[in-house]
Amino acid sequence: GAVVSQHPSWVICKSGTSVKIECRSLDFQATTMFWYRQFPKQSLMLMATSNEGSKATYEQGVEKDKFLINHASLTLSTLTVTSAHPEDSSFYICSATRTGTYNEQFFGPGTRLTVL
Amino acid sequence: QKEVEQDPGPLSVPEGAIVSLNCTYSNSAFQYFMWYRQYSRKGPELLMYTYSSGNKEDGRFTAQVDKSSKYISLFIRDSQPSDSATYLCAMSRIKAAGNKLTFGGGTRVLVKP
Numbered sequence: 001g002a003v004v005s006q007h008p009s010w011v012i013c014k015s016g017t018s019v020k021i022e023c024r025s026l027d028f029q030a031t032t033m034f035w036y037r038q039f040p041k042q043s044l045m046l047m048a049t050s051n052e053g054s055k056a057t058y059e060q061g062v063e064k065d066k067f068l069i070n071h072a073s074l075t076l077s078t079l080t081v082t083s084a085h086p087e088d089s090s091f092y093i094c095s096a097t098r099t100g101t102y103n104e105q106f107f108g109p110g111t112r113l114t115v116l
Numbered sequence: 117q118k119e120v121e122q123d124p125g126p127l128s129v130p131e132g133a134i135v136s137l138n139c140t141y142s143n144s145a146f147q148y149f150m151w152y153r154q155y156s157r158k159g160p161e162l163l164m165y166t167y168s169s170g171n172k173e174d175g176r177f178t179a180q181v182d183k184s185s186k187y188i189s190l191f192i193r194d195s196q197p198s199d200s201a202t203y204l205c206a207m208s209r210i211k212a213a214g215n216k217l218t219f220g221g222g223t224r225v226l227v228k229p
Contacts, residue, residue, distance in 0.1 A: 032214040043221045093159050103148055103208045103215050107159035
């Protein structure tokens, strides 16, 4: 149990376009989902915390208008990178915690974004 | 100073050896401790979850927490080449589902056949 999927697994786009990444909890309901960014050989950098039905909470330094997060249901959160630029190229990973008093985060497989 | 410190490695061991990993932390409020394994270009996988001080064993993995020293450890017995990965420690103050985790920087482990 506790499987999280992400789609797409990798995406290449042109500079200036927008890209949407989906994060789904497949076998559990997730009240909270988290979005991370990871650069090569570095640890996870939390971008935002997403709660179902409410606005996401962004970490300091993360542009809300650039990284749009929507958590429309208990099993789906989306991250849209708007007007992507080459510096947005990175590995984006989501995680989810099960509804209730559980703080273990279960991670998706990640999405590699390359902006040309 | 980072809240959670973890040696980046790489830690190279021969197959069959015991892998010893650790993290130190500064915030005494942390009560929940986790170890994740991350293979290259994959998402982290939860290995161990412990609460407060003590030991927990699961197969070849043993997690130890010493809150008095603010030090946690993960031991991997009979290491295999498939254990080669980056190991991340993570910790949390409270058990709420929406609570953020604080991660260490990760230790890269290489198990040589």
